[in-house]
Amino acid sequence: MENSKTQTQQATVMTPKELLNHWQGHRGLTRRTIEAFPEKEFFTHSIGGMRTYAKLIQEMLAIAGPGIKEIVDGKTAKFEEFDYQNKKENYLKAWDETTEVINEYFPKIKLEDFHKSIKTFGQYEGTVLSSIFYFIDNEIHHRGQGYVYLRSLNIEPPYFWEH
């Protein structure tokens, strides 16, 4: 009984729906960051030998959709960055398509599977939960870098708090 009560109370920490909203909230902010880049600099600007923001977004796109599909389907995903033909609009389109993929697949994760061990893309060991957090945190990390790129171009990035 005591155990059961503890379990039920732990339910209050985070629900799947909240985790999905947390992820999509961040993805909305990242989308606004893509929009803030001038077409040219999105593909050319970099600092300290780092990847362009387009390349960082390519990585995020290569992770999010295939990653959530892998979590649900159980089939090892291939890490593959796609060619969006150097057009920002194609990135935004792919971003929105990924939003739909996540909304479709995420609710299919069984509640009891969030702590299941997996190896995403055949190499990153963790649980379903830690993998999803890695996807999110990696995006926040690189988006923060995009903010520096924007600032160095004298462009005001979107407001961080408001996601």
Add this chain to the structure above:
Amino acid sequence: MENSKTQTQQATVMTPKELLNHWQGHRGLTRRTIEAFPEKEFFTHSIGGMRTYAKLIQEMLAIAGPGIKEIVDGKTAKFEEFDYQNKKENYLKAWDETTEVINEYFPKIKLEDFHKSIKTFGQYEGTVLSSIFYFIDNEIHHRGQGYVYLRSLNIEPPYFWEH
């Protein structure tokens, strides 16, 4: 019965202990990022008119400890950045002290309170859970910026995955 089962299953998404570990894992990586900065550039280097990494770390220190205390005590915290006398070692010391504060206070959060509405520092509205995520995500965001600073100084930042 059905409801109770659903609640119990949601317990598997994230436990308080996991959220604490998630936070402290990120804080460990941020600490390594502070260490990676040369003493001088920690206080002087910036890009695009942004704050120095020392200033960004001051903000994180002003948020984390007082923020978690506020969540537990219920007393509005004052947002206040402290003077660490321009010595990196003082920042690291304050970082480690904050680690202890978080470890002491976090387990005092009542399970049923994670979804309680609060206004941290008297102005940021959210729940206990969303506030803690904001603390973490703000840190990831600014740490990502520190990575750009390090790269622009030709210094290899700590490996991101390994936190």
